[in-house]
Amino acid sequence: MASAFxxxxxxxxxxxxxxxxxxxxxxxxxxxxxxxxxxxIRLFADALITFTxxxxxxxxVVGAGIGAxxxxxxxxxxxxxxxxxxxxxxxxxxxxxxxxxGSTGHLAIIFRTGYASLGAARxxxxxxxxxxxxxxxxxxxxxxxxxxxxxxxxxxVHHLHNTAFxxxxxxxxxxxxxxxxxxxTFEVSRYAAIGVAVYVVLSLxxxxxxxxxxxxxxxxxxxxxxxxxxxxxxxT
Amino acid sequence: xxxxxxxxxIGLPDQRxxxxxxxxxxxxxxxxxxxxxxxxxxxxxxxxxxxxxxxQAGLALLRGVPLLLLIxxxxxxxxxxxxxxxxxxxSLYSLSHVGETLRSYLAAYPKALxxxxxxxxxxxxxxxxxxxxxxxxxHSMDALGTHWISLLKDTGALTVLGIGxxxxxxxxxxxxxxxxxxxxxxxxxxxxxxxxVLTLIRALAAMKTRLAGKGM
Numbered sequence: 001m002a003s004a005f006x007x008x009x010x011x012x013x014x015x016x017x018x019x020x021x022x023x024x025x026x027x028x029x030x031x032x033x034x035x036x037x038x039x040x041i042r043l044f045a046d047a048l049i050t051f052t053x054x055x056x057x058x059x060x061v062v063g064a065g066i067g068a069x070x071x072x073x074x075x076x077x078x079x080x081x082x083x084x085x086x087x088x089x090x091x092x093x094x095x096x097x098x099x100x101x102g103s104t105g106h107l108a109i110i111f112r113t114g115y116a117s118l119g120a121a122r123x124x125x126x127x128x129x130x131x132x133x134x135x136x137x138x139x140x141x142x143x144x145x146x147x148x149x150x151x152x153x154x155x156x157v158h159h160l161h162n163t164a165f166x167x168x169x170x171x172x173x174x175x176x177x178x179x180x181x182x183x184x185t186f187e188v189s190r191y192a193a194i195g196v197a198v199y200v201v202l203s204l205x206x207x208x209x210x211x212x213x214x215x216x217x218x219x220x221x222x223x224x225x226x227x228x229x230x231x232x233x234x235x236t
Numbered sequence: 237x238x239x240x241x242x243x244x245x246i247g248l249p250d251q252r253x254x255x256x257x258x259x260x261x262x263x264x265x266x267x268x269x270x271x272x273x274x275x276x277x278x279x280x281x282x283x284x285x286x287x288x289x290x291x292q293a294g295l296a297l298l299r300g301v302p303l304l305l306l307i308x309x310x311x312x313x314x315x316x317x318x319x320x321x322x323x324x325x326x327s328l329y330s331l332s333h334v335g336e337t338l339r340s341y342l343a344a345y346p347k348a349l350x351x352x353x354x355x356x357x358x359x360x361x362x363x364x365x366x367x368x369x370x371x372x373x374x375h376s377m378d379a380l381g382t383h384w385i386s387l388l389k390d391t392g393a394l395t396v397l398g399i400g401x402x403x404x405x406x407x408x409x410x411x412x413x414x415x416x417x418x419x420x421x422x423x424x425x426x427x428x429x430x431x432x433v434l435t436l437i438r439a440l441a442a443m444k445t446r447l448a449g450k451g452m
Contacts, residue, residue, distance in 0.1 A: 054430035058392030058403045063422040161302035192309035200300040
């Protein structure tokens with residue numbers, strides 16, 4: 001049981017890492033395109049962002065899973081999913097991409113807001129430095145991390161929770177294992193408690209990772225939290 | 237085509253109300269319950285900050301649990317009908333987010349307004365009902381709106397119990413359909429979700445404009 005538990009947790013970690021990485025990469029591209037000069041490209045990027053924000057991840061996963069189930073896995077496709085049978089590699093990849101797509105729009109908005117928070121003066125400064133596009137991108141990414149790191153961490157915790165949708169298909173993941181064990185043994189409370197503990201620990205690890213990133217980037221700790229959208233005391 | 241759209245909108249013939257109608261009903265009922273309970277929770281936290289720490293920790297723990305796991309655990313551990321289980325799970329999930337939002341805004345209630353209430357010799361209960369709660373709801377509207385949009389999409393998680401909301405209907409119809417039809421079914425379902433979300437965004441914007449027009 002211990003090895004099965006480890007494999008399923010690893011399955012969730014792999015799903016989260018792969019889909020999260022794809023989501024972050026595509027979100028950065030979409031955020032950049034949505035602020036581009038060409039109107040057609042801007043509209044296309046905005047439409048894609050709206051679509052991924054408006055359609056539930058559950059439906060995206062269902063669509064991708066059903067579509068992939070009908071097709072055999074190509075031989076060149078690598079099976080990086082622990083516990084998933086090689087015949088279902090295509091389904092696992094389709095679910096991974098659907099999970100990534102489910103978070104892309106939200107992440108793109110986070111990146112765009114972070115970029116906008118830098119202000120025109122700092123953006124002009126970055127241009128005047130005469131850096132290569134790659135170095136300018138790295139500089140702006142680091143500068144905007146003050147605004148983006150906290151919501152990015154929160155969204156990636158939500159993304160971890162979304163990986164549970166993989167259980168709708170025969171793709172090895174931790175929630176699927178919880179469901180299976182609870183149904184086999186009728187010990188629902190026990191397995192639900194294990195599930196809660198593991199997801200809470202994984203969520204805490206993501207939170208700690210982003211706090212570490214904030215410290216590494218030298219972002220000051222937020223001492224007093226003011227609710228979002230509140231500029232100051234409002235007397236009505 | 238019309239039959240398909242009807243099934244997606246109001247559910248399969250033997251499981252009505254379902255589809256988008258059930259998704260929206262679930263989200264509205266859960267959101268309403270969460271706002272009422274969240275207001276009580278926020279009030280309790282503001283009144284007795286230290287003793288309420290246990291409750292706050294419980295809610296923080298609940299926020300760390302995936303909605304799917306919550307739905308599954310409630311579905312297996314309770315004898316409630318499936319639809320009721322879905323409502324309870326969604327309400328708890330929403331409460332874990334809304335409660336914290338309302339708590340932070342209630343804690344930020346300006347001192348000047350408290351002093352105004354004292355000058356007007358308002359009782360504690362009247363101040364709470366007439367000033368504090370409306371101020372908190374108004375100022376947290378942006379955060380609440382974002383959560384409600386997310387909640388509407390999250391009703392798709394009820395598919396794990398087989399409750400006939402929009403994702404479940406789309407899934408069942410797709411599994412029965414031919415390869416060419418499943419894409420149409422899923423695209424229609426996606427369009428319906430998108431339409432519902434865009435309508436909700438518009439409604440929230442209109443509500444904000446209306447509140448602003450009333451000087452709120």
